Structure formats: structure tokens, C-alpha cells
Amino acid sequence: MREARRGVLAVQLIRPVARAVPWRALVAGGVPGLLAAALPRLAGDDVTPWAGVTALRAAALCGALGAAFLLDDPARRTTAAVPVRRALRHALRYALLVPLAAAWWTAALLLVPQEARPPAGDVTLEAATALALALAGASFAVRRRGSGRPGQAVAAALVVAAVLAPLLSPPHWALFTVPDDPRWADGHGHWTLLLCAALLAVAVCCAEPVRRRTLRTLRSPSGTSGPSRG
Template sequence: MPRLSGDLIVAVCRTLPLGLLGAAGGTGLLMAGLSRTTGEAGEWLALPLLRVAILAFAMGLVFLLDDPARHTTATVPTPRPVRIALRVALVVPVAVAWWTAALLLVPQELRPPVADITLEAAAAFVLAVAAAVVAVRRSDITRPGPRLAAGLLTSAMLVLLFWPGRWALLVPVRDDRWAAAHDRWAVGLIGAVLVGVLGAGEPVRRWSWRMMPGR
């Protein structure tokens, strides 16, 4: 297994989108904190606000693999799966700390079941990173983050507006479908992990018009 040098860790740290993550995280914490100012409406607004906070931070995570020097670092001896794993490992403590703060900003009496809402957050965060992994594998774009963020926001709106009720994901706490919805979140989390792991490898071959015979 390739050894991680201090220079590699420092170099990866310098390329992390800390500004974007900070902006997304700050927006998310602001959303979560609004549950303290909603008065009597807080009981039914706390969960939607926390979900908006999750979406905000996930939109920051889609920028995790943006790297203007991507085509230069592709030639380094450290394999891409290791570089991706290092980026993810460096951001995991940030995500955990952010999520803890977001939960604490919601008053305890308004806080949804912690294990279930944490499952939602984990699925959203892993899905965001998996999308970035797939985008990097399937294209030569150095900064897929903006497109992925737009796609994530659009997808969230489509799920909210058109997702079939029998497969509901975003349900209120007292809804009879709450447990079934979180079974689906668990399946989504496992699927996102698999997509991310399988997508992190080096492409076996890149097809383009230049590779076609006779060209």
C-alpha cells in the first residue's frame, strides 16, 4: 500500500475547497439556528430547516474533488484512489464537527430523532462526494463542483415535488412512513458508498474519437 508522505498531505490540504465548505457550512448552521427564532412554529419548522442545512453542506461537499491542477497530479506516483481517500479522510472530521454543531443549534425539545436525521445527513453527504468521484472519473473537467451543485439542488427540488408518496423520503417525524423512509435512506447510503468506492479507481481506458481506428 502506498505510503502517505507529509508533503502529500500538506499538498492535498492546500487544494481542499475550504472557502466553499466554510460558506456552505455557515449557511447550513444559519438555517439550523433559525429553529430557535420561529416561536410556536418551531415544532414543525425545525425538521425542514435542518434538512435545508444538510442540503447546504452537501452542496459544499460536491466541490471536494475540484482541482485546477488535476491533469498535473494525475502523473504523480500516488494512485488516484489514495488521493481521493485522503481528501475524504481530511474532510470527515470537519463534517462530523459541523453536524454536531447543527444538531446542537436545534433546541432539544424540537430536535428530530438524532439517529434517523443523522442517517439522512450521512446519505446526503456521501452521495455528494460520490457524485464528485463519478464526475472526476467520467470527465476531464477540473472543476465539476458548480455543475454538481446545480444538479444536487435541482434533484432535491424534484424529490420534494415529484417523488412518489409510496417511496417517500422527506416525511414528518409523526408520519407513519417515518421508519420506512429511513430504511430507504439506509439503502441510499449503502448505494452511495458503493458508487463512490467503485468510482474512485483509475479508468481502465478512456474512449474518444482519437482512439477510433482510421482516425
């Protein structure tokens, strides 16, 4: 019975949640991503596998930057008082995003010429990890600070990470190799670990924070202490 009520409540919340999603931010990330994926076609017959994988990585970053704004909600301090758990509110936003992101990524893959296209499964793993990291950052900001607009800070952090990761990641992790590199398979094993860690962070941060009541103590002239009644 309780599960049925939750299902009905989720259906009722789809429309208001969809209205609250910052669609413009998602489009602002998705359109440049598709343009980046289409760039190798400008090279004509001279396109290389390096150009293909680099274009798709740029597209994945653009998509993640847009997704960083998914949890933006200026009215969060008001909606936090409604009798609906944060996990459900966030899950509905994720559910609206995932099918659109899948269709968008399929289009990005098809825009890259076939001769330069990297293995679809492996490069999709990279894109999913970037998306999960963006959502984890936004979820953490909401849980930690109750931020109404975490997207801007998370997007800036993603850009910094994208610049520094190729420089600072351990060489044996081989995260940013090309398909003909013998370390390609090992590197995507590490991408899988990153994806699992990011998804775990999303799940943990979606839970409502436990607020502990703290008791202040007053020290009496005799040296004893007791709880404050103020």
C-alpha cells in the same frame, strides 16, 4: 512492506492535499447551513417538529453543496501524472472532510431547540446521504470527464434534485416525512438504501479508469483489413 510504504506516502501527501482542498467553498456551504439550523430558535416557544426537521434538512443541503466542491482541482491534469493512485488522493480529501463534517453537523443538531429536534440518528442518516450523493457526483465527473472543477455542476444538480425529489419520489418511499408520521421508519430504510448506493458509486468512481487502446483498421484494395500503423 508495501502497506508500510503506502502509509508513509499517505502521511507525506496530507499537507499538499490539505492545501489543495477548496476550504472556502466548504465554509461557504457550512456557514449558511448553521444559520438554517438556528432559524427555529427565532420562533421561541412556538417551534414545531416540522420546523426542526426542515431546518436540519436545509442545513444538510447547504453542507452537501459545499462538499460538492471538495474534488475541485484546477491542476488535475498535471497531478494525474504523479505515481499516486486516484483512490489515495481522493481518500485523503475525504479523510480531511469527515471529522470536520461530523463536528459541523453536531453543532447544527444542537442549534435546533430540543423540543423540535428530530431523532438525531435518522436525520443524520439523511445528512450523510446528501453528503455522499455530492461526493458521488463529483467523483463521477472526475472519472468520466477528468473535470478540474466539477463542483459547480454537481451543486446545481443537487439543488435541482432537492426541489424535484419531494415532488417526484414515489409516495411509498416517504423520504420527506416528519417524525410523528407512521411512515418515518420505513422512509429511513429507503434513505439507507440511497446512502449505500451513493457510497458504492464513490468507491467505484475513485478507481482509475481503464483506458483501452483502439486499433484502426485499413482496408486494402484486395478487401482485407489490418491494423493501422499511423
